Amino acid sequence: MTIRLVLPVTNEELGTARIDDVHIAAGQSLAPGARLFDFTVGLDAAAAQDCPPVTHYRMTLREKAWVGRVDAMAGQDVGVGDVLALLAADQGDPLDPEGARNARVSVAAIIRAPDW
């Protein structure tokens, strides 16, 4: 079984997200609770505005899986529903994007250290 990791809905009014950190690599085994991606949703980049609403999120996995392929990289802009990675339910499962289901993930607003 192939599992699709897609960018979940967080704040749809704010459009695309920027990938900040990628915590996974191809071939890696993932346990429930594993970190997947950190991303930022906000009006700071898409449409610059004073006091922009900016929220940083971390997506974690709620099931066991193996990383087959990672499509998103740090710094990339992605939209809701875009595929970020393909996982396999069992080690050695061939990747089949057509028959894939969405991954069971959890998303939480995180605190990031400020950029200089």
Add this chain to the structure above:
Amino acid sequence: MPASVPLVLGPLGGSAVQITRSSLRWLCADGQRLRPGDPIALCNIAVRTAAQGERFAEEAEDLRFVLVAAAPGRLRQAPGLSRGGWHDEMRGYFPWDADRVIGAFEPDAAVTDPDPQALVARFCVAGRRVGEVAEDRTGILTGWHDRKRAWRVGAVRPGTLLGLGICELSPVLRGPDHAFLATLLAAGGLGQVVDVPDTPLVPCARTLIEQIRRTDAERALLVDGFRALAAQIEPDRMGDWIFAATLLKALLGRPSFERYDVLTATGLEEVAPDAMILSVNADGPHRYRHRRLGYTLHCHPFQRLRTGAAFRSWLAREFVVEQHPVGAARRDYAELIRLLREQAPERQILVLNSVAATDREDILCYDAYDPPLSLALRNVRAREMNAMLHDLAAETGIAIVDADAIAADLGVHRSIPDGTHQSGEMQAVLRDEILAILRARRVPGFGGAMAGA
């Protein structure tokens, strides 16, 4: 049909001051239907006194008198009051004439107030410009000010609420007219609201403490540091020069203990805050501390990140980023409250809490987050900060404005989707809550007895 009432400018300043004004600038059309809170007209005013010392220092250019409808009805404008153009700007053209009729008010209902002049509320607004070149008289209280305020003009001095918050508090106090008028009208008494904006310096508790305690010697060292920065800023980064200068001005300020000149119907007085409201969101999880001098510098990231290479390398060289745990925020708040009460024991202190309610979070496992969770997860921090405020309120008697509960009641996704920027509806409910707390605590001008009344 209720009778129309001739309205006059009304008394201002008494005999101890000489007031002149511009011609009136109408803010409504002749005969326009008015609701309570709708601005009617304004004029710029100048104040001269025989006594030594400048009054309305740094506010003289943006000092105005504003008439606002206090009852539903229509105003038929008296002719000739507005000359338009510069005559509506020049504040030295006309002597103040309390009996000058400005028009006839046609109230929707019969007048029951023994003083029919109460159909219209009279306010003064004042803005302290960041710099003298920051002129903008296009609106009631427009312009780049490092302090904006408004007060209702009456027989006695107004009670004063000072706001030292960030973007989820300032607009709540300023209200939909951006000039505090609806807020003060809803307060009902003779109140004053003062707002010190969070641009460029975010008023976290530690910054407020340092402003109170800063010695002249420390100020001199701080100025030296900014002088060195100014020498490094690129010539084509004029915005960074301005940012640095305003930052320095804010750091050298002491907004918690400022006093304000106010005109009443009968005189000119100096007042201090009777209440003060802060926002716990100003105490974020990180802050910048100067490596050598030790002072705190807390700016909004969006402003810091817009500065050029020289400014940002100065920041990186001179400052260290520190985490700001909830316990440290609690210690800062306790110290700030103690300092404030030492100098102003009667002052009420209100703190707007953090919105922790959320509709999109579903954490099943906390292993993915490094402890302490209050420095890793936004909503955990918000909840812990709110719990900290409850402990502090029990110990010190401060009041909490429960933005978290209000957001949950209204619906987080609809009212405050990013946890900070509220809808107008939520701002209105927060405003009512703040006024209710002030009333319950009998703050003068907001439900409490007026001083000297």
